[in-house]
Structures are given as structure tokens and as C-alpha cells.
Amino acid sequence: MTSRVGPRAASTNGNDFKYREKVAPRYQMSASLKSEVRKLNWVHLLIWLLVAAQVTVSHLNLVSRDTVSIPYQWEYPYLLSLIPLLCSSLSLPKNNISYLVISMISAGLFSVAPLIYGGMEMFPVAQQLYRHGKAYRFIFGVSAVTVMYLIMVVAVQVHAWQIYYMKKLLDSWFDATQEKKKK
Secondary structure: OEOOOOOEOOOOOOOOOOOOOOOOHHHHHHHHHHHHHHHHHHHHHHHHHHHHHHHHHHHOOOOOOOOEOOOOOOHHHHHHHHHHHHHHHHHOOOOOHHHHHHHHHHHHHHHHHHHHHHHHHHHHHHHHHHHHOOOOOEEOOEEHHHHHHHHHHHHHHHHHHHHHHHHHHHHHHHHHHHHHHHO
């Protein structure tokens, strides 16, 4: 130990702190999972902003219909996917299990379900584009069904990883609360 007045104690070289300063694995896991969920929340927000921009630009007639087509029906319920994003963001700072559970359930309802419906809604249009090369909706000169399927592929992956990491985070938090209750 170092004293305020004199030199360091002769029995130590300053490396005796390592055995005392270890973070429990569950806290390390929680911190890394929170970091992953935050990253995925930012990507989710970006996807949501793209869909919201298309819906807004289309409904307010800011550009012609030839530049940005009218939205597909699945895009409207997908706008509600902001709810799981907000719930997961609220759950992270104080390890709030109830917000995380709400986020996981609402992610299935407001994020994944509209994407599944959208895949089925746009399939005949994609099939027509593939077979006949005809597209009737465009976004900046590119077939709207192609652009929206690309967004959907990324969104499905983001939401799947979000739900996976939130489940692991929930398990981590739940185990920690169970250990506290046992003591």
C-alpha cells in the first residue's frame, strides 16, 4: 500500500490489484449485449426513417409519382415498429426487464409481422418483374419492389438479431435478479 507520507510498502510492486478488480461475467455479458442492442437500434432507426421518408414524400406529393411511388400496404403498420425501438432504448439504462419484454413482443407484432405480410404482398409483383421484366412502381428509376425487397432483407436480419440479443439480455438480467433474491 502506498502511504501519503512515505514510499510504497516494500511487499508490493503495484501489481497486486489484478485479483481484486475483476468484473463478474454476467455484468460483462450484459454490457456487451447492451452494446449490440444499441447498434441494432440505430440500424433499425435508419430503416424506419427510410420507410417513413418514402411514405411521407408519397403522401405529401413532394415529388412526382414517377420518382417515388405510392407505398405498399405493409409499410404503414411497419411504421409502428418505432414502439419496440423506444421500449428497448428505455429498458437499457436501468436494466428494466418489463420494457425489454414489451419490446420483444412488440418487435414480433410491429416489425416482423409487417415484413412477412410485405413479402407476400409484393411477391406477385416481383414474380411479374422477374418473368416479364415489367415494373409499374419506381423509386428513383429503380423498380420499387426491388428496393423494398432489399430493405426487407436487411430489416429481417436486423430484427432477428435484435430479438436474439434481447432474449439473451433478458436471460442475463433475469439470472442476476434471481441470484439477488436467493441472497
